[in-house]
Amino acid sequence: xxxxxxxxxxxxxxxxxxxxxxxxxxxxxxxxxxxxxxxxxxxxxxxxxxxxxxxxxxxxxxxxxxxxxxxxxxxxxxxxxxxxxxxxxxxxxxxxxxxxxxxxxxxxxxxxxxxxxxxxxxxxxxxxxxxxxxxxxxxxxxxxxxxxxxxxxxxxxxxxxxxxxxxxxxxxxxxxxxxxxxxxxxxxxxxxxxxxxxxxxxxxxxxxxxxxxxxxxxxxxxxxxxxxxxxxxxxxxxxxxxxxxxxxxxxxxxxxxxxxxxxxxxxxxxxxxxxxxxxxxxxxxxxxxxxxxxxxxxxxxxxxxxxxxxxxxxx
Amino acid sequence: xxxxxxxxxxxxxxxxxxxxxxxxxxxxxxxxxxxxxxxxxxxxxxxxxxxxxxxxxxxxxxxxxxxxxxxxxxxxxxxxxxxxxxxxxxxxxxxxxxxxxxxxxxxxxxxxxxxxxxxxxxxxxxxxxxxxxxxxxxxxxxxxxxxxxxxxxxxxxxxxxxxxxxxxxxxxxxxxxxxxxxxxxxxxxxxxxxxxxxxxxxxxxxxxxxxxxxxxxxxxxxxxxxxxxxxxxxxxxxxxxxxxxxxxxxxxxxxxxxxxxxxxxxxxxxxxxxxxxxxxxxxxxxxxxxxxxxxxxxxxxxxxxxxxxxxxxxxxxxxxxxxxxxxxxxxxxxxxxxxxxxxxxxxxxxxxxxxxxxxxxxxxxxxxxxxxxxxxxxxxxxxxxxxxxxxxxxxxxxxxxxxxxxxxxxxxxxxxxxxxxxxxxxxxxxxxxxxxxxxxxxxxxxxxxxxxxxxxxxxxxxxxxxxxxxxxxxxxxxxxxxxxxxxxxxxxxxxxxxxxxxxxxxxxxxxxxxxxxxxxxxxxxxxxxxxxxxxxxxxx
Numbered sequence: 001x002x003x004x005x006x007x008x009x010x011x012x013x014x015x016x017x018x019x020x021x022x023x024x025x026x027x028x029x030x031x032x033x034x035x036x037x038x039x040x041x042x043x044x045x046x047x048x049x050x051x052x053x054x055x056x057x058x059x060x061x062x063x064x065x066x067x068x069x070x071x072x073x074x075x076x077x078x079x080x081x082x083x084x085x086x087x088x089x090x091x092x093x094x095x096x097x098x099x100x101x102x103x104x105x106x107x108x109x110x111x112x113x114x115x116x117x118x119x120x121x122x123x124x125x126x127x128x129x130x131x132x133x134x135x136x137x138x139x140x141x142x143x144x145x146x147x148x149x150x151x152x153x154x155x156x157x158x159x160x161x162x163x164x165x166x167x168x169x170x171x172x173x174x175x176x177x178x179x180x181x182x183x184x185x186x187x188x189x190x191x192x193x194x195x196x197x198x199x200x201x202x203x204x205x206x207x208x209x210x211x212x213x214x215x216x217x218x219x220x221x222x223x224x225x226x227x228x229x230x231x232x233x234x235x236x237x238x239x240x241x242x243x244x245x246x247x248x249x250x251x252x253x254x255x256x257x258x259x260x261x262x263x264x265x266x267x268x269x270x271x272x273x274x275x276x277x278x279x280x281x282x283x284x285x286x287x288x289x290x291x292x293x294x295x296x297x298x299x300x301x302x303x304x305x306x307x308x309x310x311x312x313x314x315x
Numbered sequence: 316x317x318x319x320x321x322x323x324x325x326x327x328x329x330x331x332x333x334x335x336x337x338x339x340x341x342x343x344x345x346x347x348x349x350x351x352x353x354x355x356x357x358x359x360x361x362x363x364x365x366x367x368x369x370x371x372x373x374x375x376x377x378x379x380x381x382x383x384x385x386x387x388x389x390x391x392x393x394x395x396x397x398x399x400x401x402x403x404x405x406x407x408x409x410x411x412x413x414x415x416x417x418x419x420x421x422x423x424x425x426x427x428x429x430x431x432x433x434x435x436x437x438x439x440x441x442x443x444x445x446x447x448x449x450x451x452x453x454x455x456x457x458x459x460x461x462x463x464x465x466x467x468x469x470x471x472x473x474x475x476x477x478x479x480x481x482x483x484x485x486x487x488x489x490x491x492x493x494x495x496x497x498x499x500x501x502x503x504x505x506x507x508x509x510x511x512x513x514x515x516x517x518x519x520x521x522x523x524x525x526x527x528x529x530x531x532x533x534x535x536x537x538x539x540x541x542x543x544x545x546x547x548x549x550x551x552x553x554x555x556x557x558x559x560x561x562x563x564x565x566x567x568x569x570x571x572x573x574x575x576x577x578x579x580x581x582x583x584x585x586x587x588x589x590x591x592x593x594x595x596x597x598x599x600x601x602x603x604x605x606x607x608x609x610x611x612x613x614x615x616x617x618x619x620x621x622x623x624x625x626x627x628x629x630x631x632x633x634x635x636x637x638x639x640x641x642x643x644x645x646x647x648x649x650x651x652x653x654x655x656x657x658x659x660x661x662x663x664x665x666x667x668x669x670x671x672x673x674x675x676x677x678x679x680x681x682x683x684x685x686x687x688x689x690x691x692x693x694x695x696x697x698x699x700x701x702x703x704x705x706x707x708x709x710x711x712x713x714x715x716x717x718x719x720x721x722x723x724x725x726x727x728x729x730x731x732x733x734x735x736x737x738x739x740x741x742x743x744x745x746x747x748x749x750x751x752x753x754x755x756x757x758x759x760x761x762x763x764x765x766x767x768x769x770x771x772x773x774x775x776x777x778x779x780x781x782x783x784x785x786x787x788x789x790x791x792x793x794x795x796x797x798x799x800x801x802x803x804x805x806x807x808x809x810x811x812x813x814x815x816x817x818x819x820x821x822x823x824x825x826x827x828x829x830x831x832x833x834x835x836x837x838x839x840x841x842x843x844x845x846x847x848x849x850x851x852x853x854x855x
Contacts, residue, residue: 212413212414215411216413218397218405219398219425220395220399220425221428222390222391230416309415309460313460
């Protein structure tokens with residue numbers, strides 16, 4: 001297990017190095033000068049020169065790469081050109097919206113998907129299964145921003161249980177903050193849970209056909225006991241893969257939902273900094289997202305090994 | 316006193332009638348073998364006794380365990396009975412165990428399902444049971460996972476699970492079909508001992524008549540869901556009544572009429588000191604790779620028109636050698652020459668024409684979306700100017716006729732054929748380029764005995780008509796004995812013995828060959844048996 005973990009950790013480190021190189025070179029070494037690109041066509045030469053030295057463009061590429069990576073390792077992501085504030089601060093504000101939102105949505109989606117998938121699998125071909133499959137078909141097909149608008153319409157405008165948008169901030173207390181994230185989390189979770197429930201169902205159905213499930217029944221386990229004790233864990237591998245992918249998506253891909261609910265999240269930050277051609281912010285946020293996604297992949301790999309002893313013993 | 320009594324059991328799934336009025340019984344300590352070909356309903360009979368039938372199955376008749384009617388039990392009391400009063404062992408030990416649970420957990424689970432006791436005590440009982448089935452704790456602790464065990468060892472775990480609660484009835488569904496002969500002999504011995512020790516009844520489902528004759532006290536012969544004949548083993552073997560029983564036993568002892576081998580032909584395939592290594596995963600990041608030597612310097616020749624057998628247990632390197640001979644994988648040392656050309660993955664396509672192959676599984680070795688005609692003509696991509704139009708149709712018609720099918724079958728899809736017919740198509744595909752050497756890789760192992768006998772006859776006939784040489788690879792010694800002139804015995808990547816088939820089988824020299832031949836169950840000589848009983852029964 002230790003060897004497996006070390007190997008995965010090594011692969012995590014290598015992926016990060018490669019990712020940082022790719023991001024750095026794509027953004028910095030593209031033809032043309034980042035400073036003149038950022039300032040647009042009508043910029044004055046002296047403004048460009050000032051930005052060049054501010055960006056550190058007057059030293060070699062290798063030195064710039066090393067100082068960029070070195071800075072990030074110390075938590076220094078540089079200073080936003082547009083906002084004139086440290087990028088670390090900007091990310092810091094927004095990650096405390098995006099990360100909890102992604103985790104909240106993922107928890108909801110798992111809580112909905114697991115029972116729905118298990119229920120559908122255990123009643124394969126019966127009305128219960130068909131109902132779940134129909135609902136998830138709808139959930140996969142309907143875009144999350146439509147759910148978002150419906151939720152606003154029902155729970156914010158008609159019932160007035162939640163506010164229609166905005167984030168109150170964690171300083172108002174965890175319940176209040178969670179409350180303002182609830183509608184966006186639901187809107188994000190619904191399509192994800194539909195996908196996850198379908199994956200769960202089909203993974204379980206595959207496992208139900210396995211010989212060891214028949215063995216379990218021959219030992220005297222009821223259908224339900226066999227499903228829960230022998231089926232579920234075996235079905236987890238494909239489900240974990242999807243959960244890992246969904247987390248990555250929820251973290252960066254929530255941009256439309258962030259717009260609908262006026263949430264100051266990472267998706268909006270990227271969108272705004274791309275519009276403003278603020279390469280320093282783009283570069284840093286992308287690197288941070290890549291880091292989080294690779295980290296999640298690493299955690300999913302560890303989860304595989306926790307579930308499956310065959311992976312643990314493989315050297 | 317009867318332990319299990321099945322009376323007039325009929326079973327249907329939808330409009331399909333699976334079992335018809337099946338009746339038999341088992342006494343404590345008795346081994347009853349239910350035998351028959353695939354589709355005879357023998358496995359369904361076993362599942363019916365377990366009451367683990369598909370939900371859509373409808374049954375009538377009675378299944379009595381002692382004085383309890385199983386068909387009338389609630390699901391709850393059935394669960395209490397399964398694993399407790401009736402244990403079951405399955406065919407495929409590689410998949411019958413949950414890969415994510417330790418063997419200790421899985422055996423202890425049977426115990427704790429049916430008795431309230433502390434975990435430690437259940438584990439102690441599990442350990443004792445695993446030791447009893449031949450997995451002592453010092454070498455096979457409870458913490459082992461299934462993937463760390465061999466097929467035979469896994470089957471022992473499955474048996475330990477099934478007998479952990481000392482059930483009165485044990486059902487074994489093809490318990491040794493997936494195992495090597497030497498392992499099979501050990502598992503059969505274990506089952507016999509357990510039946511005696513626990514005074515269990517054993518319902519054994521098997522298609523292998525040699526195993527049946529060797530193990531069973533009584534035999535039940537089934538065909539298409541019906542019991543055609545049953546009785547005491549010795550008596551039934553000596554006095555078979557039903558034509559199907561006679562045909563079944565005749566087929567499994569089938570001797571093909573092989574044309575005499577002619578000496579003095581040139582070698583068409585020559586394997587010289589062939590070595591095949593597989594790279595093992597690195598143990599340390601920068602450690603040099605270590606290799607597993609699957610084929611360790613093998614040499615042999617096959618001459619024109621010669622029929623050579625290759626026997627050995629799983630993992631001995633048979634398949635690796637086959638792939639090398641087909642030029643699918645490179646050798647690490649030595650050489651293989653076929654028809655004067657060096658065999659290697661990069662050999663010219665034309666050089667492959669004269670060597671063709673037939674694989675084991677008639678169900679998965681064809682593309683289901685292609686018609687038979689297209690499947691058959693696939694080897695023609697090796698030919699520079701393949702026949703077209705009428706000539707092509709004629710060639711297809713010829714090979715189909717050659718293997719006993721109709722030229723019109725070329726227009727059908729593969730799912731329209733039975734297993735035996737598919738294997739004929741596989742042979743036709745191998746024949747279409749008019750090869751001189753065919754490799755049969757376990758080509759009859761998946762077939763029922765009567766179909767197998769027909770395919771073996773076909774192979775013998777083709778060998779006569781086309782002066783074919785072949786390499787017949789099989790784990791089934793009796794089949795190899797009947798269709799080959801010369802045999803190679805392989806163990807751990809080496810050929811430990813080779814010689815004329817009859818000589819090797821009657822006077823094996825190498826201890827491994829002796830072990831193999833002794834372990835293989837053989838049908839007793841039925842004619843002699845019937846004479847003997849007749850004299851015994853003759854009036855004094």
